[in-house]
Amino acid sequence: MAMNKVRITVLKTTLDEELAEEYGVPGLQACPMMRAGQEFYADYAKPEGFCDEAWKAVYQYVFALAHGGDGFAFYHDDWMREPGCAIVSCNDGLRPVIMKLEATDLPAELGYEPVR
Structure with a gap:
């Protein structure tokens, strides 16, 4: 299965006062x-330019969506309304950042030649 890019949009930054x-x-x-x-x-x-700590919190969702997340019940009908989309946050308990992850049709750029 081909890997595609995932769009990450920062929806909001928060602070639990x-x-x-x-x-x-x-x-x-x-x-x-x-x-x-x-x-x-x-x-x-x-x-x-993406925060290292935020990446640690969301990379498994990005990886799943990059590999065809539309087929994962984890994202659809159980949690998210739309397939291929996830709303996630970093794990900073005082000031979490809320992000939207969306599967795209843009091919991933591996940066190396895969072994055949």
């Missing part, structure tokens, strides 16, 4: 690394 007040450093704000409206395209590797 109650938890930040109790556990965060003074003056903690929403994530400074990502901003609403940013778009990235990913396949087998983290896109350039």
Whole structure:
């Protein structure tokens, strides 16, 4: 099966003010690394400029969608309304970033020749 790129759109950055007040450093704000409206395209590797910690939290969803996520019940009829789409977040408990992942028809760029 061919691997395609997945579009990652930052929907919003958040800050749980109650938890930040109790556990965060003074003056903690929403994530400074990502901003609403940013778009990235990913396949087998983290896109350039994408937060390392956010990638650790979402790469398994990207990988599944890149390999034909439309067929996964995990994403459709159980969690998400539309097939080939997932709404996910990074794992920062005080200031999570919410992202939309969408399967595309754009072929992945492996960056190397596969062994045949």
